Amino acid sequence: MVGVAGRSKGCNTCRRRRVKCDEAKPQCYRCIKAGFECLGYERATQWRHTSVNPHPTSRLHMPEFMGLTQPAHMSFAPTPQLSLVAFAADMCTAHMFRNFVWKSYGTLWLDRAAEGKLGILSLDAVKALARLNFGLSNRVQDLKLQGVALYGKCLRVLAEELGKDGSAVHDNRTLMVPILVLLMVSAIQADKTAAVFHLKAIGKVLMLCGPEAFQQQPLRNAFEAARSTLLVASLFARRRTFLEDPYWQDVPYALDPSMKPQQSYLLDIFVTIPGFLEESGRINSLTHLDDELIDPSIVLDEQLGRRADLCRNVAAQLEKLYRWRWSWQRMYGQYVTITKREWQSSLSPKTSDSTSNLADTGHLLFSRPVYADDITLYNAALMWLMTLIWKLQPYQAASIIRGCARCAAASSTSPCNSPTLSSNDISFEPLSWPGAALSIREPAIEICRIFDWQCRHHEQHGSFGDQTCMYLFPMGMARAVLDSDPDYQRWIDSMLDLNPITTGYGRGGGSIVGFSSFVTKCALDADVRGSEDIM
Known part of the structure; x- marks a missing residue:
């Protein structure tokens, strides 16, 4: 063994x-x-002491020392210096900037306000927004109450500042930033009364300060945010805005016109649309006159004449929009590409419609998020202008749209504007040509195709520092246009639901700023398709 x-x-x-x-x-x-x-x-383990030396009793085991040798109670709670309360402000602010819609809307000025570089009121407004947003998102009642208290304090200070004489407000041009932040607070609280107050405050500060006050950053970006906010409010109210004056379009960039972003040029066109809506409402009101002494034929003639004049003004803006599209393609067209794989996924709609057949196309790719934002906002403006033309002149709309496209193409490729380029030298693929569509469905579908890329690259907005003031607005318009197609609605929902910040946007019904009320059947299904050569 x-x-x-x-x-x-x-x-x-x-x-x-x-x-x-x-x-x-x-x-x-x-x-x-x-x-x-x-x-x-099996053997049971036995422990044996093998030492033969005697073990003297230690003094630490004597009764008088036993209290000193007992194990002390240990607490794993952080010391007061490391309490999470001290980091609450940082956590709330970081959580706020995770919202890429807010971050792109408040590029430069929201960051400066959070750093306390634009005054105490701006800093307190950001704290109110951050705490209230974090408290609502994570159900932290204490932070929510802190945000509400700070919001009330900011409202009182703002009311005092706006109550001063005009010269004092003119000197404090940074009031624009806290007003914009407080408007964001009222939005997450769904407080319409406060929102109206903030919108009026934005208009008052702009009128008192003038565009010269916003020629330097970060206030120039704050001006663009304010302009887009008032634009949406004016579209909803169908009232003309003072921002359509060229004075407000040129002066903020007078010191350096080359710094004017492409979306600002689109907003210059967009701000004319509320005036068109107001004039359209006045024309329609002529048919409701109750004066029996007025000859109906006179009213009809006046109505037709004013419709024609309004349609010419809308067409002028459409031609301007098409010229912008030609200019953009020359400068940035090379930054838009397409994958070779099939674009349609299990979530995207499959249709046999010749104007919407996307089976042979691929995923759109953009070098920077701002390029995608430019084209979506362009398509949103395009849908508004085309819708108005179809509503004002339904029988001549197709020829008017094609005429605007021809004039824009001719002026954009003329020798004086492009001495080395002709219309054949510029390719718009994989995007649509200006004037290629007569129906507003095509711009809506292109917005969806672009958002198919945007919804997977939200995080890139903070990497380039580009401002986007109307990020989800075009998608809301596209949803309204494609509302009757359940396949497109499911596709839109699937893209929006990829991120909790955009999930559910526009799903509650209705339309963006009442856009659907202007959409006619002709605008959705034009008799003559845009495949006809416009050149």
């Missing part, structure tokens, strides 16, 4: 009987033959 000398490896029964074991497994034959129960070979 190989092993430790002097130690038996027999079964436990043979060891107790003090007989030699044959060590058979699992039971030894000796126990079986003798009629004993074989208890196996």
Whole structure:
């Protein structure tokens, strides 16, 4: 038997009987033959003290020292210096800037306000927004109440500042920033009364300060945010805005016109639309005159004449929009590409419609998010102008749209504007040509195709520092146009639901700023499609 000398490896029964074991497994034959129960070979571990030296009693074990040697209670709670309360402001602010819609809307000025570089009121307004947003999102009642309290404090200070004489407000041009932030607070609280107050405050500060006050950053970006906000409000109210004056379009960039972004040029066109809506409402009101002394034929003639004049003004803006599209394509068209794989996924609609057949196209790719934002806003303006033309002159709308496209193409490729380029030298693929569509469905579908890229690259907006003031607005218009197609609605919902910030946008019904009320059947299904050559 190989092993430790002097130690038996027999079964436990043979060891107790003090007989030699044959060590058979699992039971030894000796126990079986003798009629004993074989208890196996497992040994219980025994611990033995092998020291032969005496162990003197330690003084620490004496009664007078026992209290000192008892284990002390240990607390794993952070010290007051490391309490999370000290980091609450940082956590709330970081959570606020995770909202890429807010971050792109408040590029430069929201960051400066959070750093306290635009005054105490701006800093307190950002704190109110950050705490209230974090408290509502994470159900932290204390932070929510802190945000509400700060919001009330900011409102009182703002009311005092706006109550001063005009010269004092003119000097404090940074009031624009806290007003914009407080408007965002009222939006997450769904407080319409406060929102109206803030919109009026924005208009008052702009009128008192003038565009010269916003020629430097970050206030120039704050001006663009204010302009887009008032634009949306004016579209909803169908009232002309003072911002359509060229004075407000040129002066903010007078010091350096090259710094004017492409979306600002689009807003220059967009701000004319509320005036068109107001004039359209006045024309329609002529049919409701109750004066029996007025000849109906005179009213009809006046109505037709004013419709024609208004349509010419709308067409002028449409031609301007098409010229912008040609200019943009020359400068940035190379930054838009397309994948070779099939664009349609299981979430995208599949249709056999010749004007909407997307089966042979691919995923759009953009080098920077701002390029995608430019084209979506262009398509939003395009849908508004085309819708108005179809509503004002339904029988001549197709020829008017094609005429605007031809004039824009001719002026954009003329020798004086592009001495080395002709219309054949510029390719708009994979996007649509200016004037290629007569129906507003095509711009709506292109917005969806672009958002298919945007919804997967939201995080890139903070990487380039580009401002986008109307990020989701075009998508809301596209949803309104494609409302009757359940496949497109499911596709839109699937893209919006990829991010919790955009999920559910526009799903509650209705339309963006009442756009659907102007859409006619002709605008959705034009008799003549845009496949006809416009050149």
